[in-house]
Amino acid sequence: MSRRQIFLKAANVAAFLMLLIFNYYNPMGKRGHKGKDDPSSYLSPAIFTFQIWFVIYSLLLGFVIYQWFDSANDATVDGVQYYHIIACVLSVAWRYIWDQEYYLLDAFVILSMFLVMFKIYYNLSSFYPPKNVLDLLFIRYPFTIYTGWLLVSTVLNFWIAVSALDTIVISTVAVVILGFIGSYFTDDDRHDVVFAATILWALIGIAVKNHNNMPILVAALVLSGLNVGGILRVWERYFIAKIRLRRQRQATERSPLLG
Numbered sequence: 007m008s009r010r011q012i013f014l015k016a017a018n019v020a021a022f023l024m025l026l027i028f029n030y031y032n033p034m035g036k037r038g039h040k041g042k043d044d045p046s047s048y049l050s051p052a053i054f055t056f057q058i059w060f061v062i063y064s065l066l067l068g069f070v071i072y073q074w075f076d077s078a079n080d081a082t083v084d085g086v087q088y089y090h091i092i093a094c095v096l097s098v099a100w101r102y103i104w105d106q107e108y109y110l111l112d113a114f115v116i117l118s119m120f121l122v123m124f125k126i127y128y129n130l131s132s133f134y135p136p137k138n139v140l141d142l143l144f145i146r147y148p149f150t151i152y153t154g155w156l157l158v159s160t161v162l163n164f165w166i167a168v169s170a171l172d173t174i175v176i177s178t179v180a181v182v183i184l185g186f187i188g189s190y191f192t193d194d195d196r197h198d199v200v201f202a203a204t205i206l207w208a209l210i211g212i213a214v215k216n217h218n219n220m221p222i223l224v225a226a227l228v229l230s231g232l233n234v235g236g237i238l239r240v241w242e243r244y245f246i247a248k249i250r251l252r253r254q255r256q257a258t259e260r261s262p263l264l265g
Contacts, residue, residue, distance in 0.1 A: 011083050018082075019070045021094035026063070028098050032105070045109070047165040048177035048222055051158075051211025058155055058207060065148035072144035081134040081145050089126045093119055093152075109167035116163050120156040127153040131198070147200055154204030158184065178221045185209060185229020192236030197244075199237045206233040 069090075073082040096119040103112040126149045136142045161180060165171050171180075188205030191198040213226035 007079070011079065014083060014088065015070075015073050017088070017091050018073060018086075021091040022066060022070045025094045025097055028101065032101065045166050047162065047172040048174060048216060048219065049162055049165045049172075049180060049212060050215055051162075051208055052214040054214075055207060055211030058151070058204070062148060062152050062155065065144060065151065068144035069148050072140055075140070077137055077141065078145060081130060081141065085129040085134040086126050086145075086149070087129070089122050093122045093126075096122065109163065113160070113163040113167040116156065117160050120153070120160045123149065123153045123156050127201075150198065150200045151204050154188075154201045155208070157187070158205065158208040174219060174221055178225045181209065181212060181222055181225040182229060185225070185232055188229070188233045189236045192233070192240050197240045199240050202233050202237055206230055206237070209233065 072078050073086075096115055100112055100115045100119060103115060130146060130149060134145075136146050161184065165177070165180070171177075184205055188202040188209070190196070191201040191205075209226045209230045213223055213230065216222040216226065
């Protein structure tokens with residue numbers, strides 16, 4: 007392992023610890039200590055939806071440990087590169103700016119964070135297919151879920167920052183677009199059920215929060231169904247392919263005996 011690789015991996019650990027420490031010592035920020043509620047919009051999902059951060063941070067903890075294994079070296083050094091470190095710094099900046107209530111600036115910070123994370127997602131999905139289950143759990147999944155959730159969070163931040171967007175009509179259109187984006191990742195070429203499931207989780211939260219707003223509720227439920235259908239189709243194709251492969255192997259094993 008070269009010095010550059012050691013430095014990169016150590017920096018990944020340091021950046022992740024910085025993020026955890028900041029969130030631990032600043033769990034509510036200035037707003038929480040003043041007894042203020044966070045602002046919300048028509049697109050704000052139910053509070054339980056944000057428990058996805060626990061999943062993301064748990065998987066990222068797995069990443070900063072697993073990156074030291076030889077099997078994760080290429081994906082970490084050439085796929086993730088320094089983008090994880092940049093994302094951690096942006097995450098701390100986003101949280102601090104949010105507490106200062108500069109919501110428009112914060113929206114652009116989280117947009118930058120999404121673009122950085124999408125670069126990681128693109129690198130990994132295009133050039134570094136998972137070699138084993140650990141690659142899936144601690145390299146592919148954390149950055150896929152993180153990217154999907156940052157897409158949702160970016161939209162939420164702009165809806166809070168720009169009040170003109172926060173109408174039932176525009177919010178309903180946004181829900182439809184989010185739903186189709188999730189469905190796009192389950193088409194024949196991508197088969198990314200984890201990304202789609204992340205969008206689905208947000209749609210469920212939006213539907214629960216907006217149970218009294220019929221247009222948003224209907225859109226969220228319909229698009230949730232579309233994403234569930236896409237995920238089920240991917241699983242169906244996967245299991246059918248596995249069954250066919252098993253039958254082909256069995257036929258190949260029998261053919262010498264028959265001949």
